[in-house]
Amino acid sequence: MTQTVDLNADMGESYGAWEMGDDAALLDIVTSANVACGFHAGDWDVMAATMKVATQKGVGIGAHPGFPDLHGFGRQRMNIASDSLQNLVRYQLGAAQAMAKSSGGTIRHLKLHGALANMSSENEAMAKACYEAALNIAPDITIMVLAGTAQQRAASALGCKVACEIFADRAYNDDATLVDRALPGAVVHDPDEAGRRMAEMVREGAIITESGKRIKTRIDTICLHGDTPTAVRIASEVRRALQEGGVTLAQFEGQPV
Numbered sequence: 628m629t630q631t632v633d634l635n636a637d638m639g640e641s642y643g644a645w646e647m648g649d650d651a652a653l654l655d656i657v658t659s660a661n662v663a664c665g666f667h668a669g670d671w672d673v674m675a676a677t678m679k680v681a682t683q684k685g686v687g688i689g690a691h692p693g694f695p696d697l698h699g700f701g702r703q704r705m706n707i708a709s710d711s712l713q714n715l716v717r718y719q720l721g722a723a724q725a726m727a728k729s730s731g732g733t734i735r736h737l738k739l740h741g742a743l744a745n746m747s748s749e750n751e752a753m754a755k756a757c758y759e760a761a762l763n764i765a766p767d768i769t770i771m772v773l774a775g776t777a778q779q780r781a782a783s784a785l786g787c788k789v790a791c792e793i794f795a796d797r798a799y800n801d802d803a804t805l806v807d808r809a810l811p812g813a814v815v816h817d818p819d820e821a822g823r824r825m826a827e828m829v830r831e832g833a834i835i836t837e838s839g840k841r842i843k844t845r846i847d848t849i850c851l852h853g854d855t856p857t858a859v860r861i862a863s864e865v866r867r868a869l870q871e872g873g874v875t876l877a878q879f880e881g882q883p884v
Contacts, residue, residue: 633848633879635659639677640668648853664719667693667701682732690723693740701741713760738771754781769881775803788881822868
């Protein structure tokens, strides 16, 4: 049976006159887009413009909420009470739903960003609080989770639709969490390396960590970060490597795990 995998990218991260990434080029390559909701990056105009182009190109749209941290691009850890954290997620998802509707599209999935995602990959209760908040206003939404982490366990416990994600441009720890960006080798910049890694992981059905450990997992989607300098080249090479290996690229169909 032919294996099908989704290719997603974080985007919509420009702000006003300041531009981040080449979203237009990425939208010609990926099958799903995670659009920043204005708290860690992006603004109302950027959201609307990104979603409009995604809709025109048949790319699935996801809300990408993060901490209120424009200065740190959502990568600074914050301690926010659970009730407030849930409102933070609802607020951003609601904005994304409105912008998608105005652009002729819909929000298919939700994916946490940056430090919010990293903390939720370590803390099941935190992940569950975020996902419950999203499902409260969008019961049929697919939750995109960092495969093999507390995010996946939280979504599994909720019985919701899930897309299990691995990263093309990030290195892994042995517990399936991402290597801290402050450490050497945490971010993969070489397109050839990214393509080779993804083809190997999809073929083996496993996350391959920095130490060489294999963590068996379901792989529904592969992510790359739109803010990295080689993002478009990485996306192209990952797509090429997967297709060369017999993998079909298409939007995921969320399924419980």
